[in-house]
Structure formats: C-alpha cells, structure tokens
Amino acid sequence: MSNVVKSAFILFVATMISKVLGFFRDLVIGYVYGAGIVSDSYFAALNIMTIAFVSLLCVAIQSTYMPIYTSVESKEGKNKALKFTGNVINIIIIVSIFISIVGWFYTELIVKFFAAGFKGERLAITVQLTKIILFSVGIVCITYVLKSYLEIHDYFLITGLMPIPYNLSIIIAVLLSGKYGINMLAYGTVFAFFVQMIFLIPFCYKKKFKYKFNFSIKDKYIKQMGLAILPILVGASANQINSLVDKNLASTLPIGALSSLGYGYKLNIFVTGLFIATITSVIYPLFSKLGNSNNIKKLKMTLCSSINFVTLITMPISIGAFILAEPIVRILFEKGKFDASATIATSHVLAYYAIGMVATGFREVLVRVFYSLKDTKTPMKNSILCVAFNIIFNLILIKYLKAPGLALGSSISAILAAIFLMFNLRKKIGKLNGMSILLTIIKTFIAGIVMAIAVLFIFNRLNVINELLAFVVSVSIGAIVYGVLVLVLRVDSTDYIIDMLKSKLANR
Structure with missing residues (x-):
C-alpha cells in the first residue's frame, strides 16, 4: 500500500x-x-x-x-x-x-x-x-x-x-x-x-x-x-464524444461561445485530471490484481474506499466552483482581450460543469473495476448511454441556456451514467456497501454547504477591498471549515488520514 x-x-x-x-x-x-x-x-x-x-x-x-x-x-x-x-x-x-x-x-x-x-x-x-x-x-x-x-x-x-x-x-x-x-x-x-x-x-x-x-x-x-x-x-470514449457533441453544438452559437465552453471545460477537467485521474491511475493495478485473484470481498472494500475518497475530495471543489465560478474565471482569465462579457459566459459554463464533478469521479473508478473483472461490454454500453443522454439534454438545454446548457447536459449525463454503472456492478458482484457510500455523499454535501455559506460570507465582505484577497482568504477558511466538519461527521475516508497523522505524531 x-x-x-x-x-x-x-x-x-x-x-x-x-x-x-x-x-x-x-x-x-x-x-x-x-x-x-x-x-x-x-x-x-x-x-x-x-x-x-x-x-x-x-x-x-x-x-x-x-x-x-x-x-x-x-x-x-x-x-x-x-x-x-x-x-x-x-x-x-x-x-x-x-x-x-x-x-x-x-x-x-x-x-x-x-x-x-x-x-x-x-x-x-x-x-x-x-x-x-x-x-x-x-x-x-x-x-x-x-x-x-x-x-x-x-x-x-x-x-x-x-x-x-x-x-x-x-x-x-x-x-x-x-x-x-x-x-x-x-x-x-x-x-x-x-x-x-x-x-x-x-x-x-x-x-x-x-x-x-x-x-x-x-x-x-x-x-x-x-x-x-x-x-x-x-x-x-464517453467523455471525448460528449466533449465533441458539446463543441459541435457550440459552433452553431454566436462567435465566442465555443471559446467560452472550451475555457470552462478546461477548468473542469483540471479537477478530474489532477485528482480523479491520479487516484484511478494508481488504484487500477490494485483492482486488476484483486480481479485476477477473484478476491471480490477485498475488491468491494477497495471500491468503497476509492469512491468515498473521490467524494471527499471532489465534493467541496464542485460546490466551491459552483458558487465562486465568476471570481475564479475573472481572476484567472480576465486580461487583455478576455473581457467582462467573456468572464460571465465562461463562469456560467464552469458552474454547470461543476454539478457533474462528483459523478465523473464515480464513473472513472467504476469503469476501472469493470475492466479489472475483464468486462468491457458494460463500459461500452455505458458510453453509448452517456452519449445518448448528453445529446438529448444538450438539444433541449441549448435552446434555453445556450453554451452553459451544454455544460449542464454533460453533467446530467455523467450523473445518469454513474448510476447505470453502479446498478450493473451491483448485479454483477452483489452488494457494494452502498450505505457507506450514501452516508459519505450526504455528510460531505452537508459539510460542503456549510463551507459554501462561510466562503460566501467572508468573500462578500472582503471583496470590497480586493477580489484576489477575498478569494484566497475565503477559500482557505472554507477548506478549514470543511476539514473540521468531515472529521466531526466522521466521514469514512477520513479514518485513514487520522490514523496516518496519529502515527506521524507518535513517531516524533
């Protein structure tokens, strides 16, 4: 380990x-x-x-x-x-x-x-x-x-x-x-x-x-x-095809929509690429070994821990990106020819992409489990389902929300795809310790909402002084609030972190 x-x-x-x-x-x-x-x-x-x-x-x-x-x-x-x-x-x-x-x-x-x-x-x-x-x-x-x-x-x-x-x-x-x-x-x-x-x-x-x-x-x-x-x-191919569908439809919108969608998407995949991809890249060999040895009990335990850890990490980022989308984009991008109107358009895209961050993490972990069990057909079906949902929701939402509607359609399809994979994996290997996963979602969501209230309260008061200062201070305090709450609520994924810290302190 x-x-x-x-x-x-x-x-x-x-x-x-x-x-x-x-x-x-x-x-x-x-x-x-x-x-x-x-x-x-x-x-x-x-x-x-x-x-x-x-x-x-x-x-x-x-x-x-x-x-x-x-x-x-x-x-x-x-x-x-x-x-x-x-x-x-x-x-x-x-x-x-x-x-x-x-x-x-x-x-x-x-x-x-x-x-x-x-x-x-x-x-x-x-x-x-x-x-x-x-x-x-x-x-x-x-x-x-x-x-x-x-x-x-x-x-x-x-x-x-x-x-x-x-x-x-x-x-x-x-x-x-x-x-x-x-x-x-x-x-x-x-x-x-x-x-x-x-x-x-x-x-x-x-x-x-x-x-x-x-x-x-x-x-x-x-x-x-x-x-x-x-x-x-x-x-x-699900993510890539969905991205293609989004950008293809965005190309039918007025000039600048495709760029706004692209900037918002890049901010979204920063999280999936940094946190989710890192976890799945390293944990996949372990899934493969457990699948090859047919150790289903240990596989389920590892799956539960992985999903809970992904939830613990991505939930506050998802909520934070949703509530602070506009200042995030303004601080990062609003320079030169990237003006205020581009900031508003991109921030709306980012906010709607943020809704599907947790589900995207679930999907990436679940797909690796199917591959470790030598089942490639179920992820294929999931990809087709995900693309179909994405197209349907995109065609509906683009009429009302334009480019942000494409981001929302992708998030909804990611949520449905994760549910589909979870349901089919349960049929394949039995119960998945779903209560632990559900409790982790609920607890981290509660902690995330309290964090969001604290962040907005501090940001709105400091923003009159300096936006960058307000962002840094509010996010830092929000992270502390979230960390304390997940420890108080005893979220499953925090047990390993607590044990590791105790071990470090005991060795001093």
Whole structure:
C-alpha cells in the first residue's frame, strides 16, 4: 500500500506542476486572442487532435500495450518485448502517414464533422490550422507508447511532467503568432508534440529501452492488441464524444461561445485530471490484481474506499466552483482581450460543469473495476448511454441556456451514467456497501454547504477591498471549515488520514 500512496503522491505533484503550466498556457491564449474567431478556430483544430487521437486512440494504445508488453516480457524475455514495441511503433508510423495524407485532402469535411456550425472565416482558419496539426498524429501515438513503457517501470514522475515541454512550446508559439501569423499556432503545436516525445526518450533508454526494427501485422501479439483496442476505444470514449457533441453544438452559437465552453471545460477537467485521474491511475493495478485473484470481498472494500475518497475530495471543489465560478474565471482569465462579457459566459459554463464533478469521479473508478473483472461490454454500453443522454439534454438545454446548457447536459449525463454503472456492478458482484457510500455523499454535501455559506460570507465582505484577497482568504477558511466538519461527521475516508497523522505524531 505504501508504494501505491508513494506513486499517487509523485503523480499528483507532477500533474499539479503540469496543470498549473497548462493554465498559464490558456491564460496566454486568452490574453492574446480572447474569445473570438482565431481562438475558436485554434481550439477547434486542437480539439480534433485531442478527441480523435490523444484521448481515444492514444489511450487505447496505452491501455492495450501495457498488459501485453508485461505478458511478453515475463513469458519470452526483454528482447522479445522490445521487438514487440518496435513493431507497434513501426505500424503506428505507417498508419499515421496514411491518416495525415487522407486528412490533408479531406480536412474541410473533418472540420465540419467536429464543428458543424463553422462557416466563412472561422471555417477557413480552422481548416488551415488542422491541415498542419494532423501531421503530429504519429508523434503523439509514439509518445504514448514511450509513456506506457516508463509507467510499466514506475517512472510516474517523468510521465507526469511530460506536458511541461509541450505547454512551454505552445506558449512560445502563441506569442510568436502575433508577429509571424496564425499558422505559427499550428506549427508550434506540432513542434510541441515532438518536443514532448523527445523529452521521454532519454528516460526510456535509462530503463533499458532499445528500438528494434520489426514490422509484422501478422504477429500474434499485434493481433491481440488490435482486437483489444476496439472495445476499450468505445468504453473510454464517453467523455471525448460528449466533449465533441458539446463543441459541435457550440459552433452553431454566436462567435465566442465555443471559446467560452472550451475555457470552462478546461477548468473542469483540471479537477478530474489532477485528482480523479491520479487516484484511478494508481488504484487500477490494485483492482486488476484483486480481479485476477477473484478476491471480490477485498475488491468491494477497495471500491468503497476509492469512491468515498473521490467524494471527499471532489465534493467541496464542485460546490466551491459552483458558487465562486465568476471570481475564479475573472481572476484567472480576465486580461487583455478576455473581457467582462467573456468572464460571465465562461463562469456560467464552469458552474454547470461543476454539478457533474462528483459523478465523473464515480464513473472513472467504476469503469476501472469493470475492466479489472475483464468486462468491457458494460463500459461500452455505458458510453453509448452517456452519449445518448448528453445529446438529448444538450438539444433541449441549448435552446434555453445556450453554451452553459451544454455544460449542464454533460453533467446530467455523467450523473445518469454513474448510476447505470453502479446498478450493473451491483448485479454483477452483489452488494457494494452502498450505505457507506450514501452516508459519505450526504455528510460531505452537508459539510460542503456549510463551507459554501462561510466562503460566501467572508468573500462578500472582503471583496470590497480586493477580489484576489477575498478569494484566497475565503477559500482557505472554507477548506478549514470543511476539514473540521468531515472529521466531526466522521466521514469514512477520513479514518485513514487520522490514523496516518496519529502515527506521524507518535513517531516524533
């Protein structure tokens, strides 16, 4: 357990550093371009790369490569595993070249699929940027193979830090684009992906990685990987497809709506990427071991602890983001061309995304449990259900709330998807200690509401002096109030923290 905690802490710190720099990158984009045609076009072009390749194909490659590599190495040795890796890389290169060529000729069709409402100048600029960015497909996929190799060898710090060279390159490209033209945004993005890959290579070689030339699509491990990728692609696609649906519909709204939705979404995934992804990345191997050994009793206990911990962490952030959405956005983004109207629009998006934060955490944990039980069909069905709900609610809510309605639709679909997964897991393995989970939700919600009252009381009184000061002080006091209340209410997830603190004090 100590190794799991250590790995989680290392990954959390690395991810925090990367996320902070990522926010600074978005601040620079907002400062230079605000929420207008260029930012809409660039976010749409980057969105095509992110959804179609990084968040789907690359994640599927990583999820299938890791267990197969481990199996090959244990059965046939390191050299055979490296030969398999070389084969994967070579196939990626061939496929990515084909994708880039096809994408070059059909760029406008691709852009219209991802941003159906783009016309005129917005469409032209997006096509122009996308043509260039698509040439980084192979680079990104290879990067994720190298990332997987490092994580197999417990190099979580390096993989957590790999967004740093990427974000720095994007920041430089944004600043240079003012002088050298908007194409610099696309060239800078391709270069950023390349630098990210180069960043990992020395550490891979430090862990005995050697590129071995091999190309065979008939290799049994390649076939195994190919068959495994499809269900994982579908099972892991809910967030990405929902994001695509949101942004596609947002492209039909007035100029700036897509950018506001994008900024709000980035603030939302900061939480899921920093806290939820860190927890699930580290706990997944433990779920897998328990699933393989068929230790269902321990699996249920671990699941309950994981969900309660996710609730404990995300509940106050969800409530805090909802009540302080406007000052959060104003403090972070309102500079340069990012004006007050952009702040209001983005804050509404963030507030509605915040409603689904806890449910998103539940879903991510539950999906890992199904995978550990070798059940990929249920997450696939969940993805389809989640997308269907998202489309339905989006089409309804966009009429009344515009871009914020898309965020609310995503939150509602995340809640329903989490309920669906919980129900089906209970059918599969029996009772899930639901009373503990329900009590944790109720107790953390009560603590969160009291925290919110304290935060608003302090913020409103200090805001007349200075908004940043008011925000920092109110959030700090709110965190203390929440922490005290969850201890008083004896939330299940706090037991481990209390025991750890007692142990530390006893050792002094």
